[in-house]
Amino acid sequence: MNQPSTLKPNVLAFIIPLVLILSLVLLLNSGVFLANQKSLSTFITIDFIVTIPVIYFLLIRKRNISNLTVVPCLFLCILIASYTIPSVHQDALQIAKTWLIPLVELSVISLIILKVSKAVKIYKMTANEHSDFYDALVETCNSLFPKTVAKLVTNEIALIYYGFFNFKSIPLKPNEFSNYKGSGILSTLGAIIFVVAIEMVTVHMLVSKWSPTLAWILTILSIYSAFQLIGIIRSVPKRPIILANDHLHLRFGMLSETHILHEDIRSIELINSSDYNEQKGTKTLSLLGTLEQCNIKIQLKTPQQLHFIYGKPKTFKTLLLFVDDNQNFKSQLESYISN
Structure with missing residues (x-):
C-alpha cells in the first residue's frame, strides 16, 4: 500500500537532475550563450560536474537509493557536457576529465575494498552454519549498489577471491x-x-x-x-x-x-x-x-x-x-x- 508514496520521491530524484541537464542543453543552444560563450562555458561546466551531482545526492541521501549512483550521474553529466559545450571552451571540462574522474574511480574502488574487507572480518568473527564469504559479500554489495550492479560486482569479486586467493x-x-x-x-x-x-x-x-x-x-x-x-x-x-x-x-x-x-x-x-x-x-x-x-x-x-x-x-x-x-x-x- 505504501509503494506509490515511496515511488514518487524516488522518481523525482531522477527527474529533477534530468530537467536541470535539459535546461543546460537548451541554454547552450540559445542566443544568450552564443553571445557570451567564453564567460558562460565555465559556469555551465561547473553546473554539469558539481551542481547537478550535488543536487542529485541531496535528493537521494535519505531514500532507498545507493549513494554510489552519484558516480554514474556524474559520468552522464560529463558525457553530455563533452558533446554540448563547444570544444574551444572545454578547458574546465578537460581538467575535470583529467583529475576528477580518476579520483572518483579510485575512491569508489577504495570504498568497495574497505567495505568488503570489513564484511570479511565480520564474517570471520561471527561465522555460523548459515554464513560464508559469498553471503557476506552479497550483503555488502547490496548495501553499496543498485540490485543489478550489486550482483555483477559480487560475482566478479567472488570469482577472483575463490579462484586465486582462498586456498584454505x-x-x-x-x-x-x-x-x-x-x-x-x-x-x-x-x-x-x-x-x-x-x-x-x-x-x-x-x-x-x-x-x-x-x-x-x-x-x-x-x-x-x-x-x-x-x-x-x-x-x-x-x-x-x-x-x-x-x-x-x-x-x-x-x-x-x-x-x-x-x-x-x-x-x-x-x-x-x-x-x-x-x-x-x-x-x-x-x-x-x-x-x-x-x-x-x-x-x-x-x-x-x-x-x-x-x-x-x-x-x-x-x-x-x-x-x-x-x-x-x-x-x-x-x-x-x-x-
Missing part, C-alpha cells in the same frame, strides 16, 4: 555435506577449461589473419571465461550443502543455490544418473544436465527457484543433485521432515 580447506560440520568428491564434475569442468584453451589458440590464429583486433577481443573473452570456470571450480569445496533445522540450503559453489523449506519437500530418494530426464520442472543443481552424476532426487510440493550467478532463476519442482554421503544426507533430511 574448510572442514565439514555434522550438518554439512560435500557434493563434488565422487561425482567427477570438477574434472569435467577442468576438461572444459582445457578445451577452451585449445579453442582460444586456434581461433586467435585464424581470426588474426582477418582482424587482429577482433582476434584479441575473442582471446580476452576466452581467458575471462576460463577464469570464471576456475573461480566456480574452486568455490565448490568452500560452499557445502547445509541441512538446517527448518530448511535445506543447496548450492553448487557460487554457480547456483536454492533454499527449500522442509515442509515443502514431498519426497527424497536415492537414484542414479540414468534417472535424469529433461521434462519440464526437473533441474539439476549445477544445470549441467547429464554431465552431473546425480544420486539424489528431491520432489517438492510447490515450485521453487534455483538462482545462478548470471541470468534469471530457474523454476523447478524436481531437483536432481549429487551428494557424497547420500545415505546419511537422506536419513537426516527425512528425520527433519518427519519431525
Whole structure:
C-alpha cells in the first residue's frame, strides 16, 4: 500500500537532475550563450560536474537509493557536457576529465575494498552454519549498489577471491555435506577449461589473419571465461550443502543455490544418473544436465527457484543433485521432515 508514496520521491530524484541537464542543453543552444560563450562555458561546466551531482545526492541521501549512483550521474553529466559545450571552451571540462574522474574511480574502488574487507572480518568473527564469504559479500554489495550492479560486482569479486586467493580447506560440520568428491564434475569442468584453451589458440590464429583486433577481443573473452570456470571450480569445496533445522540450503559453489523449506519437500530418494530426464520442472543443481552424476532426487510440493550467478532463476519442482554421503544426507533430511 505504501509503494506509490515511496515511488514518487524516488522518481523525482531522477527527474529533477534530468530537467536541470535539459535546461543546460537548451541554454547552450540559445542566443544568450552564443553571445557570451567564453564567460558562460565555465559556469555551465561547473553546473554539469558539481551542481547537478550535488543536487542529485541531496535528493537521494535519505531514500532507498545507493549513494554510489552519484558516480554514474556524474559520468552522464560529463558525457553530455563533452558533446554540448563547444570544444574551444572545454578547458574546465578537460581538467575535470583529467583529475576528477580518476579520483572518483579510485575512491569508489577504495570504498568497495574497505567495505568488503570489513564484511570479511565480520564474517570471520561471527561465522555460523548459515554464513560464508559469498553471503557476506552479497550483503555488502547490496548495501553499496543498485540490485543489478550489486550482483555483477559480487560475482566478479567472488570469482577472483575463490579462484586465486582462498586456498584454505574448510572442514565439514555434522550438518554439512560435500557434493563434488565422487561425482567427477570438477574434472569435467577442468576438461572444459582445457578445451577452451585449445579453442582460444586456434581461433586467435585464424581470426588474426582477418582482424587482429577482433582476434584479441575473442582471446580476452576466452581467458575471462576460463577464469570464471576456475573461480566456480574452486568455490565448490568452500560452499557445502547445509541441512538446517527448518530448511535445506543447496548450492553448487557460487554457480547456483536454492533454499527449500522442509515442509515443502514431498519426497527424497536415492537414484542414479540414468534417472535424469529433461521434462519440464526437473533441474539439476549445477544445470549441467547429464554431465552431473546425480544420486539424489528431491520432489517438492510447490515450485521453487534455483538462482545462478548470471541470468534469471530457474523454476523447478524436481531437483536432481549429487551428494557424497547420500545415505546419511537422506536419513537426516527425512528425520527433519518427519519431525
